[in-house]
Amino acid sequence: MILEIDNVSHAYQGARKQRWVLKKASHTFAAGTFTSILGPSGSGKTTLLSLASGLDLPTEGTIRYRGTDLRTLGLGAYRRKHAATIFQSYNLLTYMTAAQNIRTAMEITGHRSSRRRAVELLERVGITADDAHRNVMQLSGGQQQRVAIARALACEVDLLFADEPTGNLDADTAQGIIDIFRELAHEQGTCVIVVTHSTHLARQSDQALTLAKGRITVGAGNG
Numbered sequence: 323m324i325l326e327i328d329n330v331s332h333a334y335q336g337a338r339k340q341r342w343v344l345k346k347a348s349h350t351f352a353a354g355t356f357t358s359i360l361g362p363s364g365s366g367k368t369t370l371l372s373l374a375s376g377l378d379l380p381t382e383g384t385i386r387y388r389g390t391d392l393r394t395l396g397l398g399a400y401r402r403k404h405a406a407t408i409f410q411s412y413n414l415l416t417y418m419t420a421a422q423n424i425r426t427a428m429e430i431t432g433h434r435s436s437r438r439r440a441v442e443l444l445e446r447v448g449i450t451a452d453d454a455h456r457n458v459m460q461l462s463g464g465q466q467q468r469v470a471i472a473r474a475l476a477c478e479v480d481l482l483f484a485d486e487p488t489g490n491l492d493a494d495t496a497q498g499i500i501d502i503f504r505e506l507a508h509e510q511g512t513c514v515i516v517v518t519h520s521t522h523l524a525r526q527s528d529q530a531l532t533l534a535k536g537r538i539t540v541g542a543g544n545g
């Protein structure tokens with residue numbers, strides 16, 4: 323298994339006491355699968371994603387990448403080498419062009435920065451060569467989302483996380499993004515894990531999980 327969430331509990335410190343958001347959540351994820359995670363607002367989906375993508379360590383329990391505890395692997399190394407995340411807000415560098423954003427990600431993750439490869443990756447997600455050289459702030463929300471996906475592809479990792487990737491997009495653009503995720507999982511063997519409120523997206527994933535009461539259950543549930 324590429325990723326194991328093993329009895330993970332997570333608490334945030336409140337004014338007076340700790341508030342447990344995850345309570346002994348467990349699940350294992352295989353390479354080459356596209357998984358959606360549904361659940362009511364506030365159920366801890368983003369928290370689970372941030373732990374699984376190595377932004378923070380769980381209060382209790384273990385997360386393993388190919389059998390190794392992330393504590394042993396180191397969160398920084400895990401994020402650089404194995405896990406890419408597409409955030410709700412895209413987190414693009416706003417003073418750069420789309421291609422420059424991709425090249426920066428290549429440099430940060432230790433890949434050779436190449437203008438040609440950056441444009442290739444952008445074209446793969448439907449950004450034209452012309453748009454690749456425009457400042458990202460001149461692109462639409464859907465295009466910025468695609469740039470964020472191309473940036474994740476540039477990292478050449480085998481785990482891809484996305485938080486509400488189709489939330490602000492029209493139906494056609496959203497479908498294009500879902501198709502990219504399916505292709506990445508099924509043709510490149512990437513493990514794609516997406517947090518969403520969209521049952522349309524969940525129906526097209528290989529596996530829908532629901533987070534409720536701090537635990538993960540298999541199936542789309544009522545979330």
Ligand SMILES: Nc1ncnc2c1ncn2[C@@H]1O[C@H](COP(=O)(O)OP(=O)(O)OP(=O)(O)O)[C@@H](O)[C@H]1O
Pocket residue numbers: 334335343361362363364365366367368369370
């Ligand atoms: N950094 C933090 N500090 C304290 N509490 C937090 C923090 N992040 C999240 N929470 C709380 O943890 C709970 C779960 O939040 P989380 O964002 O993980 O839920 P979610 O399922 O992703 O919600 P949504 O669907 O609305 O995005 C919420 O009650 C939230 O207020």
